Amino acid sequence: MSENGFSAPKFSTTIPTGDDRERAVCERCGFIDYQNPKIVVGSVALWKEKILLCRRAIEPRKGFWTLPAGYLELGESVENGARREAWEEARARIIIERLLAVYSVPRISQVQLMFRATLESGDIDAGPESDEVGLFDWDHIPWADIAFPTVGWALRQWRESRGLAEFPPFSNPVDGL
């Protein structure tokens, strides 16, 4: 018992009744600690034909360039999460246009939802997780210094989407992962 009178959970790995895979189950109270993939929300956001990128101030991939994106929080819609991340990482206010892509990254149990968006203005600034933010012409994107494969996918698929009136969201490219 801890000082507050509650026991700490005592997890062991077992297959709960009616389930078909192992979960962490508390031996004391039966609580099942389900672990599921996490959702990353982000955007390809434009200002006058230039794309917003952020240079990461934190690991992983510190110093490399990324799109504004991050984990969806409890109680948040996917659109609000993408807006929050643009603000947190680049002090940017974005207007979401539509869903550009849904990526599954099973190796790290992530699902990424990337939106096509525009900036409300060209006023941007590095937030606490960015060393630098910038607006890049397509021909000046720092391809050699992109942080994650999914950032490259989203950029290339954004480019591909510009000629399309309507389209289903993109997913992992066939040559990806």
Add this chain to the structure above:
Amino acid sequence: MSENGFSAPKFSTTIPTGDDRERAVCERCGFIDYQNPKIVVGSVALWKEKILLCRRAIEPRKGFWTLPAGYLELGESVENGARREAWEEARARIIIERLLAVYSVPRISQVQLMFRATLESGDIDAGPESDEVGLFDWDHIPWADIAFPTVGWALRQWRESRGLAEFPPFSNPVDGL
């Protein structure tokens, strides 16, 4: 110390350095137990113009009709999750056509990805979480006995999507939630 020589985690609620919201942090080792929304994957799956529905054998909403859908598991792509759920709940093999809709349900911290799909055959059968499965003409959908609002949204938006060559995925209807 427990019998295996490890201490149980001792969580307290605090804002980690560099974060902006409270998390459960272990006072002993600093482990941060991030909690994030969960992903539900499912499908509107057709066989000869009829829609696959499942009558729930479990709570919540036992006895009500739903689309085959459930929580995405660790290490799984969204498409594979939707296929697995169709098999588990209706012993149905589905061919995914495209993403129909993405719903955010912030109240319960869920994001639902619903696909448009077809069945490989008309062979279906109730899995362990279903009391009954069926293929329904649009005019015979049991609207009064639908399990969840998102099921109704997906059905109506599936109907709307049939006249469209291409379209962005639907999201929460404006009159929803």
